[in-house]
Amino acid sequence: xxxxxxxxxxxxxxxxxxxxxxxxxxxxxxxxxxxxxxxxxxxxxxxxxxxxxxxxxxxxxxxxxxxxxxxxxxxxxxxxxxxxxxxxxxxxxxxxxxxxxxxxxxxxxxxxxxxxxxxxxxxxxxxxxxxxxxxxxxxxxxxxxxxxxxxxxxxxxxxxxxxxxxxxxxxxxxxxxxxxxxxxxxxxxxxxxxxxxxxxxxxxxxxxxxxxxxxxxxxxxxxxxxxxxxxxxxxxxxxxxxxxxxxxxxxxxxxxxxxxxxxxxxxxxxxxxxxxxxxxxxxxxxxxxxxxxxxxxxxxxxxxxxxxxxxxxxxxxxxxxxxxxxxxxxxxxxxxxxxxxxxxxxxxxxxxxxxxxxxxxxxxxxxxxxx
Ligand code: SF4
Numbered sequence: 001x002x003x004x005x006x007x008x009x010x011x012x013x014x015x016x017x018x019x020x021x022x023x024x025x026x027x028x029x030x031x032x033x034x035x036x037x038x039x040x041x042x043x044x045x046x047x048x049x050x051x052x053x054x055x056x057x058x059x060x061x062x063x064x065x066x067x068x069x070x071x072x073x074x075x076x077x078x079x080x081x082x083x084x085x086x087x088x089x090x091x092x093x094x095x096x097x098x099x100x101x102x103x104x105x106x107x108x109x110x111x112x113x114x115x116x117x118x119x120x121x122x123x124x125x126x127x128x129x130x131x132x133x134x135x136x137x138x139x140x141x142x143x144x145x146x147x148x149x150x151x152x153x154x155x156x157x158x159x160x161x162x163x164x165x166x167x168x169x170x171x172x173x174x175x176x177x178x179x180x181x182x183x184x185x186x187x188x189x190x191x192x193x194x195x196x197x198x199x200x201x202x203x204x205x206x207x208x209x210x211x212x213x214x215x216x217x218x219x220x221x222x223x224x225x226x227x228x229x230x231x232x233x234x235x236x237x238x239x240x241x242x243x244x245x246x247x248x249x250x251x252x253x254x255x256x257x258x259x260x261x262x263x264x265x266x267x268x269x270x271x272x273x274x275x276x277x278x279x280x281x282x283x284x285x286x287x288x289x290x291x292x293x294x295x296x297x298x299x300x301x302x303x304x305x306x307x308x309x310x311x312x313x314x315x316x317x318x319x320x321x322x323x324x325x326x327x328x329x330x331x332x333x334x335x336x337x338x339x340x341x342x343x344x345x346x347x348x349x350x351x352x353x354x355x356x357x358x359x360x361x362x363x364x365x366x367x368x369x370x371x
Contacts, residue, residue: 005029005037013037016229016283023222023276031272038275038307041282046309050341051287051351054334055100055133055313056093058086060119064106066138068183070172070214072250072323074106083122090127093316097334100313100353102167103134112147113154116140117161124162131164131353137195137206138170141187151195155202165353166199168208168238173216174224181215182253193231200237205354208238208285212273213246213265214253221273225280232284239354240287240310243273245294250323267299271306278307287355292332297340304344310351311337 009022026034062078064071081089090101103119116139120132135143135158144154172182174189187195199206208228212221225241232238245265248254257263265273278288289310290303300311316331334350341348350358 003030003033005033010037013041013279013282016281018280018282020219020222020226023225023280024219026276026279027218027272031268031275034272034275034279035306038278039305041278042288042307042309045282045286048346049349050304050309050311050344050346051349051355051357052311052334052337052341053100053313053351053353054096054098055102055353056089056096056098056316057313058089058093058101058103058317060086060103060105061108062106063108065109065185066107066183067185069252070182070211070246070254072247072254078106080108083119086119087122087126089317090123090130094127094130096314096316098130098314098316099358100131100133102313103132104136104139104167104169107139107142111143113143113149113157114147116143116154117157120158120161120163128162132162133165133167133353134163136167136170137192137199138187140166140195140199141191152198152202155195155199155204159202159204163204165239166204166206168196168206168242171209171224172211173220174227175216175220178214178216178220189227193227196237197231197235200231200235205237205239207240207242207289208232209242209244210273210277211244211246213269214248214257222276222280225277229281229284232281238285240289241277241281241285242289242291242312243270243277244291245270247294267295267302270295270299271303274303274308275306293330297332301340301344304341304346311341 009025012018012022061080062073062075063080064074093101116135123132140154141151144151170186171192174192176189179186179188196206210224248257248263274288287310288308289312290300290308291312292300314332314334338348352358
C-alpha cells in the first residue's frame, strides 16, 4: 500500500482535474489519507455546514413493466395511487414542514405523458410553494415513448406543468456491460445521458446518483463518476452527487451474490467511494450526499469526515430500500438529523432542493455556499 499521496495528484484534485489513474492510485493509499484529502476539499468548498432537506417520498405505484434484477420494490399485483391519494400525502408532508415532495414510481403499461403532467399539475395547483422533485430519466423516457413524442417534448410538457427538478436515479452504473446484466430493459448509458442533458438544457436541474456494489468493477465505478463530471462540465445542471450502495435482499442480483457469499459493500469501501466522489468532482459538483437509509445513521455520520456535506432528506415514507432489506428506518426527523450533525461537531442547515438555505439568520446565509 502506498503510504502517501503524491503532490501532483493533490494538485490535480484541487484543480478539478483528477484522472482515472489518479483515482485508481487513491484507492491504494491508506484509506485515512484518502479521507483526509476529501475532507480538506470538502472544508474548502462548502465549509463545516451539513445540509439536509425536509421532504417526503411518494412512490405512486409499485407496479412496473421493468425487469431490473436489483429491484425489490416492484410487485405487479401492487398498488397505484390516484391523484387524491397523492395530494393527501403532499398535504401530510406540508403539515410536517416539508419543502419538497419526491415523486417516483414503477413504469405502468397504459399511461402516457398526461399521466405524469396531471400529477405535477395537481400538486402545484394545490401546493404551489412545494418543490416537485419528480420522475427519473427512465420514467421520462418511458412517458415519451408511450406518447410517441420526443424526450425533449416530454420534458417541456413536464416543466410547463410545474416540474421543478428531477432525481438523477436510474443511472445505476453508467456502463452498458453492467446494465445488460442488472437492468436490460432500462435505458442505455447514452440514453440516460441524453435525458439528463436535455433536462438540464430545459432548465430542470437534477441530482446525480451511482448505485454500486453488485456486478460492476472498480474501474466502472470511476468511469461513472468521470462521466457525471463530463456532463456537469457541459451543463452545470447537477445539484449534488449521491452514492447509493446496493441493497442485496429480496432481489435476483442480490440472491446470486448471497449464493456466492457476498453481501453488501464493506463500510470502508463505501467511505472510499464517498471520498473519491468528492475528489473527482471537486470544483464541479459541490455537494456530496450520504444516504442514511442505505448506510445507516452511524456510518452516514462517519461519512461526514470523508468528503460528505449533505445528508439528504427526512423522507417520511421510504419504501425502496426498505423492501431490499434496509433496516435503517423510513423516516428521520429534522431534529434527529440536526442532532447527529451537531454531535459530529458540524453545523446543521436546512436547505431546499436546490441548496438554498432555509433560515432566518442572514449572516448564516452569507456563509452558505449554494450550488
Ligand atoms: S427499478 Fe424501477 S424500472 Fe426497474 S423494475 Fe424496479 S420499479 Fe421497475
